[in-house]
Amino acid sequence: MTATEPSANSRARAAVAALFLTNGALFANMAPRLPELKRELGLDTASYGLLVTAWPVGAILAGLAAGALVRRFGSAQVAVFGTMATGAALLAAGSAPGVLWVVLAFAVGGAMDSITDVGQNAHGLVVQRRYGRSILNSFHALWSVGAVLGGLMAAGAIRLNLALPVHLGISMALFAVVALIALKFCLPRSAEQAAIEPVEPPAAEAIRTARPAGSRGRLLLMMSALVLISVAGVMVEDAGNSWSTLYLGELGAPAALAASGFIALVGAQFVGRILGDGMVNRFGQRSMAQLGGALIALGMGLALLFPSVPGTLLGFAAAGFGSATLVPAVMDQADKLPGLSPGTGLSIVSWLMRLGFLLSPPLVGFLAGNVGLRLALLVFPIAGLVVLICSPVLRGKKSPEDGDVQ
Template sequence: AAALLGFGFANNMLNISLNAQAVGVETLYGRSIMATFHGMWSLGGVAGCIIGSIVAPLGVAPLPHFAAILVITLATLCCLRTWTMPREVRIGAAAPESGKRSFRPDLYLTLLGCIALGSMATEGAMYDWSSVYFAQVVQPGESLIRAGYLACMCAMVTGRLLADGLVNRFGVTPVLQLSGLCIAAGLSLALLWPDLLPATAGLALVGFGMASVVPLCYSLAGKSTRVPPSVAISLVSSLSFLGFLGCPPMVGFLSHQFDLRWALSPIVVVGVAIFCLAPLVRRIKA
């Protein structure tokens, strides 16, 4: 338990520092590239699943497996360390020469945190309950109970790799609104039509919808003119992870009181909320 606690702490520190670096690179590029960074993270998750599925049947023990990954990771970090930016790229009033450094969330960061919370709540529900939903409600057979989860994850990777192009062409607000609509429409389809094909298509739509919300919220937070990028990202990240932690047990509690279809239905409201809150980001920022 202590090791996992330390792992989680270090992982979130890495998450904040990587996103702060990504915001700096994005600022230098002058266009949206944050979602692509998160797409690479998703590809790393897929690679981890593939590696695990290969070595587990071979009987490789966890210790040599994890030790090999550790060596590869450390070698990668050593090779790329000199290519990282030595300091954050600060914007406007958050610059060091202004002498004003705020470490408290304002309304703008709180709104971004709430939007990201909704997306992370959706992610938590999909990670923990999509296969259970297929097994208990859709019932496609043992070999296909992970079809919805796989479709969701593949659509999420695809959405993140496409999101930057959509943002650069249409802007952040329309992409966030599209994401909210995809979450609401996709989950509604899966819940109202619990057959294999429509449920799989619905969860794929959910994956596409939740793909770009968190990367865009981190990107916007890192460009705050009142708070340093790393602090702004940590504030939004901390708020958003409440959704990731809280939503899965909430679904479990509701499923005992009603059934799993009703327990997952509040996520539809989350998608609608993201759609409605997205235009406020630009107004508050302005």
């Protein structure tokens, strides 16, 4: 390692952190103003639901192209382009003259957001490899900070009575500048290519790929387990986001307290991601996923078995903390799957994970309509059990001889 590498790594880490923060902030600038957009377009509830679905649909349609774009242009370049295009799509949605144009802009925004997601995670993983220890969870924590920042910007714009196009134009310009500055400090393509070379010696790699366990069937099994862990993680997050307030209301919590379920989940998840890198470095991804799965299953399982407002708040907090490191761990492992080109495993898992975001609300809604919301929220402990079953696919604790590159 040359003397300049630590400073280059630090600058690249700060740059990736800025990209994650920017990605979290962009849509969060729009989210609090969606009711305003609904009123301006004269949409009923069903039509509004279809409109906001355009975002994940666009993400799913474009998600699989992200890996090829990363290989062709570089992960940092893809992340920055996607950031700027996402901001432009949101501005187009806020300025559109009719609902069809808004749907189209949302679909494009979702597509660009999914490409950004793969690009920034891919570059974050490259930086992580150069550090030789887990740092990816801290990037995801900064995404949460960005979401809070975007929400505060939207609240300020509403208070100042800024027109939606003006507000989103400011957001687009601000975060485009941040992304372009970050690009200057990202790793060059040459460093990116060097970082994705196999870390095992050629002989060990040949032995590993020659074993029957390294067959296509094993690869498919590993991919399936990673997808199940990621979908379980996002279902926990989405179910808490979408249903926690309603469920606490059913338990008799006043409106202000009922909103605390969401805060408990995302707050604990943020804390888990801040602490996550240190815990992963010490205990390994597999142990952390097993702890997370147990927290999700036991915390929400007990909260649903013995329903009360305090117990449910603790259950949501346990689920948030338990899910904190799951998606970063899956992305790290997916990008290292043997036999796949760089970015391919990450793109596939990210794409399928977004299906979880798309399918989770109607699944819980269908179950709630037929068996009640309390039983429908059994998706929480079931998700925890899925994580426990699939956790062996994740890497264990590093041995001392693996070293630690600062």
